[in-house]
Amino acid sequence: MARTRLTQNQRKGRMGILFLAPWLIGFILLFALPIGESLRYSLSQLEMTTEGMSMNFIGFDNFQAAFTQHPSYNRVLTEAVIDMVVNVPLIIFFSLFSATLLNQKFRGRGLARAIFFLPVILASGALLGVEGGDILQNVMQSANSQQGDSMSLLKSFELERMLIESGANESIVSYLTDAVNRIYEIISRSGVQILIFLAGLQSISPSLYEAAKIEGATGYEAFWKITFPMISPLILTNVIYTVIDAFSSSQMTVLIQDTAFRTFQFGLSSAMSWIYFLCISIILFIMYSLISRKVFYYD
Amino acid sequence: MEPMQQKSVTAVNRSAWLTRFMTGFLWKLVRLVLLVGISYVILYPIILKISIAFKDKQDLYNKTVVWIPKNFTLDNFKLVLQVIDYPKVLLNTVLLSGGTMILQMITCALAGYAFAKLKFKGSNLLFILVVFTILVPPQTIMVPTYALYKNFDIFGIIELFTGKPGINLIGTYWPFIISSGLAMGLKTGLFIYIFRQFFRGIPKEIEEAAYMDGAGILTTFLRVMLPNAVPAIVTVMLFAFVWQWNDTYFSTLVLINPDLMSAKVATVAGQIASYLATEAGMVTSTGNIDPFYLSMLSNTLILLAILPLVVMYFFAQRYFVESVERTGLVG
Known part of the structure; x- marks a missing residue:
């Protein structure tokens, strides 16, 4: 019995590796190698020569140049970071509020939901950028x-x-x-977040609310004592989603892309994106440690 | 004495009922106002575009025309369709979005299932790497990605046989196929995450029952698990399709002059300007084009670009919303 069980598990493990194979190849080929390469670029001086590119190791000069020599990098970076710090709480708050609203029963709920999720399909990328100007x-x-x-x-x-x-x-x-x-x-950037919160609200068992009602809890109390703790893990998910969603709309993206393909400063561009990535990691880490203290896990 | 007491009790009851009714009514009113207000904010740009698109050029300068055009016309659409080969662009975009959608769905479902149910030593570590791929901004690996497709080669195999340093894939659709076929496309980590959460939520008993009946692992996955995962599949398909449709980052990176909807929207102003200039007989200068008219035309194109998405959404929306609620998107 024990032996067959083990082989079944082994077989599963082997199948697992097989199932993962495309992703694993993709990860190595399209992510791990490029990210290593990008780190190397950011530490080097790249030059276009007749037989391809030549690379000289120059240490942290590119990072220094991004901060001290580039005319607009500092400003764009601060703006991107401030934008993120300011927007994330607003988006989270708004989407939680809308999700609670949409979770109630009322006439025309289907239509309201359809409209509220419209930003999911419309507000990503180019269209938003075009609208602004x-x-x-x-x-x-x-x-x-x-x-x-x-x-x-x-x-x-x-x-x-x-x-x-x-x-x-x-x-x-x-x-x-x-x-x-x-x-x-804010509204146009919180479509997916509303969706995630709404899914969370639907998964809370109604028996919890019934019990609270019998004990005499008001709707307000029920929200803070039941709803909020139950969906608190999703707040974390949504914070992360909001932050990564900001990549595509950020001015930073344009700057990094232009530095690479307009002025051909590949090293500088890589250094810029690494600094950006580090800033985001720090923000995410701070938010994560702030929120995860309050998060409540049901199991 | 007795009837009076009774009367006061009913009065108290009535007033309690009245307050409850009033608060309920007030809340309903507030909710209605909020819902209508937010819906208006969301729909406003679309309504605005529709209004602009059907206007005639002379309505632009007519102060009495704000929303409803006085000279209803389809000229804007006609002109935009002359500048841009809309059917071709539409077909390209649909094929590309649909193709990457299907490839991503297959690879992500496989990977998600492996992470959820077919665990092996180190698979949790690999899952952390999936989360890592979500968190790294795509710009960080932008230049190496470009270089990779410029001289595409799988671990030096191609160079070994042909002697050339890889194949140039820039300007072809291969990068899309490769990246989505290897589960490394746009935000693909998120799809793996969705599938994993969903498959984790399917009870173990179902899986075990299938094994008891003699089904292999692959059969179990295909015949038992996948049919159960329809909500997750729908969600992933919609996201994959829409994000590819709206993407400009990757398509401008690997295609030289993309015939895709999102790229067209981004560059249309210049094209229309030069078209109008040649139409008017000016060869070089585009300065004399009325910027308002130009803007009117690009608004029309944006409307045309989002129209297929909106139509698709209104058919799929009901199913989609229900699916997401049942998906394991919930941590």
């Missing part, structure tokens, strides 16, 4: 809020004044009003 759209937008400037200023200015007068912290107020102004960006 469109003249006609901007003109129509400002023409739409009829009184022109006064109207569009009003929208968050009034809110800001009200909140500051009510004694709220100024930096928090400006963060919130900023969020209101960028509502389109």
Whole structure:
């Protein structure tokens, strides 16, 4: 009995390796080797010669050049990092809120869900980038809020004044009003996150809520004591997704690509992307350690 | 005495009922406002594009026209279709997105199943590497990837036989096939993750019952596990298709002048400008083109580019949303 069991496991293991083979080859060929190569590039001076490329090891000069010589690298990097730090909490909060909203029963829920997930298919990559710089759209937008400037200023200015007068912290107020102004960006980037949260909400067993109701918990309490802990692992998943999703829309991408293929500074471009990667890793690590302390695992 | 007490009790009941009704009603109202508001924000750009696309050129300067065009016309569409070979671009994009979708689905399902059910020594370590591939920005390996496809060679085998340093695959569709066939395409790590989570959620008993009935591992996977994994498959297919459709990073990297929808959208302004310039008889200068008119045309093209996706989404949406809810996307 024990022997057959073992062979079955062995057979499974062998099949497992076979199933993994395409991925494994791909990983080595298309990921591990290129990433090693990229590290080498970032430490070298690359030059195009008649018989291909020549590479001289120059240590950390490229990294230094990115920070000290490149005209816009520092600014773009800070912007990308700040953008990430500012947007991630907003997107997480908004998507959690929308998911709870969409999880309730009401008429027209199917339609509401269909609309809320539309950004999943529309808001990735090129289309968003094109939208931002469109003249006609901007003109129509400002023409739409009829009184022109006064109207569009009003929208968050009034809110800001009200909140500051009510004694709220100024930096928090400006963060919130900023969020209101960028509502389109936030909404269009939280499609997948809403989806993930909604899936999580659906998987919470209704018996938990029933028990809480019998014990006399209000809806508010039920949210914080049941819903929130149960989907807290997903907050982590969503943070990671949001961060990697920002790669494609970041200005950094354009800069790295241009440095490589417009000005042909391959070494510099690799160094830039490594710095970017390190920054992201640090952000992710901090977020991970902050969140994982609060995360609750059911099993 | 008695009836009065009874009366007050019903009054209390009624007022409690009234407050509950009121809060319920208020919440419904707030919810409605929020839902409508957010839906409006999401739909606004699309509605705007539709409105722009059907407008005539003279409506642009007419102050009374904001949303509904006064001179309803299809000229914009006609002109855009003249500049761009829309059917060809559409066919290319559909074939490419569909092809990579199927390849990615196969390889990711295999890998996900292996990570979930066919464990061997070190497979957990390999899974950590999968997560690592998700986290590394694709730009980090951009230059080596380009170099790789420029002189494509599998561990030096091709050079050994032909004596040349690999094959140039830049400008062909091979990089897409290779990368998705080897599960290293766009965000492919995420798909492996989805499949693994899903297969992990399928009870062991089902698998064991299949083995008891004499099915081999491959048969179990194909006949028992895959039919159960339809939600995960649908989710992965939709994501793979849509992300490939919208991608500009990889397609501009490996194709020289991509005839793909997303790339066309990104570069269309210049093309339309030069088309209009030659139409008007100007050979070199494109400065005289009205930027508003140009923008109107590129909006029309964007609408045309997203139209197939939206149509597909509205057919697949119901199924898709249900599937995602049943997928193991949940950690």
